[in-house]
Amino acid sequence: MKTISQLLNFALPIFYLVVIYLYYSIFSGRKKSLISKSTPFLIALVALHALEMATRHIALNTMPLSTAHDAFSFLAFSLVVVYLIIELSLNNRGSGLFVLSFALILEIFSSVNMTWVPETNALLKSPYFAVHASLAMTGYTALSLSAIYALMYIIQNRNLKKHRLGGLFSQMPPLTYLESMSIRSVAIGIILLGIGILHGHVQAGKLLGTFWPNDLKVILTDAIWLLYVVSYFLSRMMQWRGKWMAYLSLTGYLILILGGVSAVYLAESFHKFN
16 A cells, blocks of 8 residues: 555656646647646546545554645645635636646645654544644635635736736636635635634643643744734725735735744644654
8 A cells, every 4th residue: 555655646746747737738828628628637636636645544544634744735635626616616717727836836845744654643543633633724725725816816916007918817817806715715714724723722721731732833823823813804994905905815824834834843842743
């Protein structure tokens, strides 16, 4: 099983590149005849990624999300699944190239952090941890999508002002759609991540004896989530729209990523398993 998982892990980034090239060919107008093939290729990518994660966890006999490799891989997988749902429900492929490219970057980070050392931390045997981690990762997925749509809004807004709408950019969704999807994704991310954080604090109280553990990752995550909440409600009250909302979403996500990476690699944490 380990050999199969290793082969799938090697093949997955390559297949990501194939699908990304397919979407680029469609959006650039070079091969619009491939539009009918994009969704089947995307479904195949989701299936391959799911198989890679399943065989890895069977080989290691461990729970998902126990390592940085698993976390980045699951986040990439979640992004592609959510985008697939959007493409099937709205029949809109305008954000496919951006979402898939971002997912590939996450998958590359996943490969860099890959390890085949089985995790033995007792915390990972708790189903409550799986619930906490799944809620948090789903929240991160929504916030990632918000950042992607915000970046697309900024790019498209600049091209509209400079009247550069040929080629790839002519295939992008309208600004109102990008803004709406970014705001909606932020709201969903705040709710899901908030529930995941609350669940984590409750479990910390039961397992560690304190609701507020002295852990840098916990402190940073709480602070960044609170920053998202304050910024979101402030933007709604002040009626910040358009590019300002896009810049706010993108800045918040960059802070989230930098804070998370710093906490994992620069400080000791009970979240750091292997």
